[in-house]
Amino acid sequence: MVTLTQPAALVPPGPNGGGKHYHRADRRAVAAATTVRVGPHLIGGTALSIMAGPCSVESAEQLLATARSVKAAGATLLRGGAFKPRTSPYEFRGLGEEGLRLLADARAATGLPVITEVMSERDIDLIARYADVLQVGARNMSDFALLEELGRCGKPVMLKRGLQATIREWLLAAEYILAHGNSDVILCERGVRGFDNEFTRNTLDLNAVVVAKTESHLPVIVDPSHGTGRVDLVIPMARAAIAAGADGIMVEVHPDPPNALSDQKQQLDLPGFDRLMAELRPLAALLGRTIW
Ligand code: PEP
Ligand code: MN
Numbered sequence: 001m002v003t004l005t006q007p008a009a010l011v012p013p014g015p016n017g018g019g020k021h022y023h024r025a026d027r028r029a030v031a032a033a034t035t036v037r038v039g040p041h042l043i044g045g046t047a048l049s050i051m052a053g054p055c056s057v058e059s060a061e062q063l064l065a066t067a068r069s070v071k072a073a074g075a076t077l078l079r080g081g082a083f084k085p086r087t088s089p090y091e092f093r094g095l096g097e098e099g100l101r102l103l104a105d106a107r108a109a110t111g112l113p114v115i116t117e118v119m120s121e122r123d124i125d126l127i128a129r130y131a132d133v134l135q136v137g138a139r140n141m142s143d144f145a146l147l148e149e150l151g152r153c154g155k156p157v158m159l160k161r162g163l164q165a166t167i168r169e170w171l172l173a174a175e176y177i178l179a180h181g182n183s184d185v186i187l188c189e190r191g192v193r194g195f196d197n198e199f200t201r202n203t204l205d206l207n208a209v210v211v212a213k214t215e216s217h218l219p220v221i222v223d224p225s226h227g228t229g230r231v232d233l234v235i236p237m238a239r240a241a242i243a244a245g246a247d248g249i250m251v252e253v254h255p256d257p258p259n260a261l262s263d264q265k266q267q268l269d270l271p272g273f274d275r276l277m278a279e280l281r282p283l284a285a286l287l288g289r290t291i292w
Pocket of ligand 1: 136
């Protein structure tokens with residue numbers, strides 16, 4: 001017989017919303033906001049976390065050129081998808097384990113810890129062997145079996161907000177990971193489906209950043225690449241995210257965006273990422289945040 005695992009201390013229905021409340025993610029549940037250690041960095045502290053890299057890992061050359069360049073400009077983590085959630089099964093779906101190996105090589109070459117997406121419970125052990133942070137993509141935010149297993153994976157998890165998820169649903173998804181034993185959870189706002197898909201891909205919800213920072217003790221990262229879908233909006237919305245109190249950003253960077261195998265329109269080129277960092281530095285200083 002198959003039974004579902006329940007977190008040890010089930011919270012009874014009560015005035016605080018019972019099962020509909022995020023008891024473990026609640027800001028009031030802990031004295032201090034959570035910081036998540038990744039390599040030499042703390043995510044959620046005074047220092048801003050800058051996660052940068054290509055949408056998809058495509059080749060050793062592409063990844064290394066990007067990793068070296070973003071590291072020199074001040075990135076703290078290297079991102080890159082090896083298992084890619086694509087709308088169509090005929091699009092490039094990533095290099096799989098070979099992509100994970102290339103990420104590990106880029107980490108060895110630059111010292112940057114790596115974050116990459118896990119789409120399925122099936123892949124957790126494999127990805128956890130290579131990555132420093134496991135990313136749950138927007139399309140899988142409500143895969144509760146995946147979230148439960150990530151509670152036991154032993155690595156930090158960054159949980160992206162679902163395309164149509166309310167803020168409570170997002171916090172409750174984080175609660176699944178926390179309730180199954182993993183306290184290293186990072187939230188990531190990446191835009192929600194709005195009604196304008198002519199000029200933007202998604203609507204970056206900066207309200208949600210402030211709400212998540214107030215309602216929970218978890219670090220909050222903003223992804224202005226998927227949040228806008230337009231390279232010319234990435235720098236302004238990254239600035240806005242930091243001004244709103246985000247603990248950092250995740251941005252897509254590619255040496256040759258027009259020829260990228262995914263998300264060509266929203267990836268910064270290498271000089272574009274340098275410009276982003278140059279614009280964030282004075283803003284961070286003004287806000288009492290630091291950049292590596
Ligand atoms: C990604 O960051 O690679 C990604 C697919 O983003 P999202 O899940 O937010 O669409
Ligand atoms: Mn992408």
